Amino acid sequence: MKTYDVVGWVYDGETYCLSHPPAKISKGPIFADSEWDYYPVCGECWERIDAVSLTGDGVKYEHESAKEHGVECPVDSCVFCRDESRRAALKPGEVK
Ligand SMILES: [Zn+2]
Numbered sequence: 001m002k003t004y005d006v007v008g009w010v011y012d013g014e015t016y017c018l019s020h021p022p023a024k025i026s027k028g029p030i031f032a033d034s035e036w037d038y039y040p041v042c043g044e045c046w047e048r049i050d051a052v053s054l055t056g057d058g059v060k061y062e063h064e065s066a067k068e069h070g071v072e073c074p075v076d077s078c079v080f081c082r083d084e085s086r087r088a089a090l091k092p093g094e095v096k
C-alpha cells in the first residue's frame with residue numbers, strides 16, 4: 001500500500017469505502033496516509049476503512065471502544081495492546 005493510495009471517499013461529512021463511491025463529482029479522496037481520530041466508516045455498508053492512519057487519540061479511541069464492546073482491537077500494531085501484552089507477560093499465569 002502506497003501512502004498516496006486512495007482508500008475511500010468523503011462527501012458531505014460522510015465517508016465511503018472504495019466499493020461505494022458517492023455518485024457526486026465533488027467527492028474527495030481519502031488517502032492511505034491521512035490521519036484520523038477514529039476509523040472512518042462507510043455510510044453505505046458500515047465497513048470500517050482501516051487502511052488510513054490514526055492519530056494518537058485515534059488509536060486510544062479505537063482501542064478503548066473495542067474493549068468496551070468486547071471485540072478485538074482493530075488497530076494495527078496498537079501501542080496499548082502492546083503495553084498490555086507486555087504487562088501480562090510480566091505476570092505469569094495471566095497470559096492468555
Ligand atoms: Zn461501503
Ligand SMILES: [Zn+2]
Nearest residue numbers: 063073078081
Ligand atoms: Zn489495541
